[in-house]
Amino acid sequence: MKFEEYRNQVEKINVSDYVELLNMGRKWKKIEVRPYDIKVGVIGSASIQLIVSVLKVLLCKYGIYADVYEGEYNGISMDVFDSESPFYRFGPSYVIVIPDYRDIRERAPDILADGTKVEKAVGSVAGYYRKICDTIHKKLPNCQILLSDFVEPVEDPLGSLGGNYLFSQSQFCRQVNLELIKYRKPFVKMVDIDKLAACIGKTKWFDESAYFLNKSGFALEYIGYFCEAFARQFDACMGKVRKCIVLDLDNTLWGGVVGDLGYEKIILDPNDAEGEAYIYFQKYLLSLKNRGVILAVCSKNDLKNAKEPFEKNENMILKLEDISFFAANWDDKASNIRVIAKELNIGLDSMVFFDDNPTERELVREFVPEVQVIDVPKDPAYYVRALDQSFCFEWNQITIEDINRIQSYRDNAARAELYEVCDNYDEFLTKLEMQVCWNRISDVTVARFSQLTNKSNQFNLRTQRYSDAEIEAMRHSDQYELYTVSLKDKFSNYGVIACVILHFQDHYCEIENWVMSCRVLKKTVEKYTAYKMIEAAEIRNVDEIRAEYILSKKNSMVSNLYDELGFQNITETENKKEYLLTKEKFCALQKRMNYIMKEER
Amino acid sequence: MDIMNEVQEIFRKVFDDDGLIISSRTTADDIEDWDSLTHMQLIVMLEKHYKIKFTTAEIKKAANVGELIEIILQKI
Structure with a gap:
């Protein structure tokens, strides 16, 4: 099988379809021999065989054919602290480190330990993982490390009391995670698996039986989600990032059609449940703008009507100056998107499209396939979640230039x-x-x-x-x-x-x-x-x-x-x-x- | 469809082999790729399909297809 054919098959698989992902993992060997794009080492304390298999599959989705080193079960220190280890002989340019809370549980502070003792326990565990990263960096200075945080466990012998004391097992895990972030070095990227597990639901995420039987850190069903969280990071590392969101207006930024209702009557009242949903969405978009995402408008409207809410409706969170390019006309949206890309001097593949109208979404998908089109739910209350969970703005870092960029687009008019x-x-x-x-x-x-x-x-x-x-x-x-x-x-x-x-x-x-x-x-x-x-x-x-x-x-x-x-x-x-x-x-x-x-x- | 056929379908899916034939006496020795990892996948898929949950002891013990089916029958 040609790599491209394999990649096409993978692209069709949803991350929730773990059966298909595992099947594709077994078909990996059938890909025609070609040079590897990158070398990745995966080391962890729980069982990682299937993780390696699915990670390889998902990386193909991003066009990456990876040679992957699979660490031994519970072999992090063997691989890292032995300078002659097969891990170093392999010489990866990326390393994924997957620790598990069960590795550190025994090192939690004693019941009623005071602040100093808790700090010591946290420092010693976080220090061990920092040492792992530093040692890899010393031996492989060009290597980028992706470190999973600890998924905080569900159970706590202290029950609800655990939430009140720094020495409790759950707070211990949390503090270790914070400590890892606090002392993170540029060659380490944290991957927030704890958040992923929380989104899925931790009672579903953990499967104790699977851990006892096979040392699986989490239930097999979620292996696609787990590996995707890492695969996405590689995409950003390879320079594929999106930086602009193109927004529709009617029933996207506010409820109703402004051309019919007028700027005062559109649904955008904070005292109305639906109005609040649109305001909530606008606030999220404003936060995106504040982190450096370019906002553009593309609406089938008369320009005057379209701009009026921005100028005159006091419930509008987004103002005209937040919008870097405003396209309101009766041309088709695919052409408008091309114009926006040209005017802002950005690639079509760095754009995201958000429109409540499925026909427009289909049109954009077909005629400008480079643009990422968000599946917008019917209910505006879930717009934020749909956009947030599409992970379209996964960048490798945030810089002051990102924040200032928006201003410089606006100054283009001057x-x-x-x-x-x-x-x-x-x-x-x-x-x-x-x-x-x-x-x-x-x-x-x-x-x-x-x-x-x-x-x-x-x-x-x-x-x-x-x-x-x-x-x-x-x-x-x-x-x-x-x-x-x-x-x-x-x-x-x-x-x-x-x-x-x-x-x-x-x-x-x-x-x-x-x-x-x-x-x-x-x-x-x-x-x-x-x-x-x-x-x-x-x-x-x-x-x-x-x-x-x-x-x-x-x-x-x-x-x-x-x-x-x-x-x-x-x-x-x-x-x-x-x-x-x-x-x-x-x-x-x-x-x-x-x-x-x-x-x- | 009888249960043996249904289970066979799941085996075919996991081992990616449309011609695979199993019987109640089929064990891990008969299927090359049947290791602890594919065993885990089999269990997860059987659990999903029959909406049941195997206990840790049952997963550990079940040595051939017949025993697996016996456990399933007790639960559905």
């Missing part, structure tokens, strides 16, 4: 006005009063560096993806220099909008990675960046700079970037172009980099 009054483009750029800054990567910018490097698709010369662990490793290596470019103009502060990885070897410097946010295209930032890269190469006194463009599905916009900048094209194949810039030309080229911005130090 920029457009400025452009109107300028005679030419250069004058416009001058009047933007841009200030730019070139910095070595720092503790403050490392999360944004990782995000931009892994999320950028269009202005990305080589489309290499790096885990946080790999970035940390390069950051501390003499052979690499990692830089960020930050930009602000008279309207907004964009923060870090470009990232560069320079790799120094023998006598030359290689531009290993170069990405830029599409929000700042055509602002001469790339010229500034090239200028600074040459400067960095000069300081290290290398003879030449080598650069490369690798074609991907989405980066054709930079296919001639190096030619335009004046690098010498030395080889060219269908998918790849290699360039050279020798020392003698450094100075001449720098002079050509006429960027229109002030450098801030």
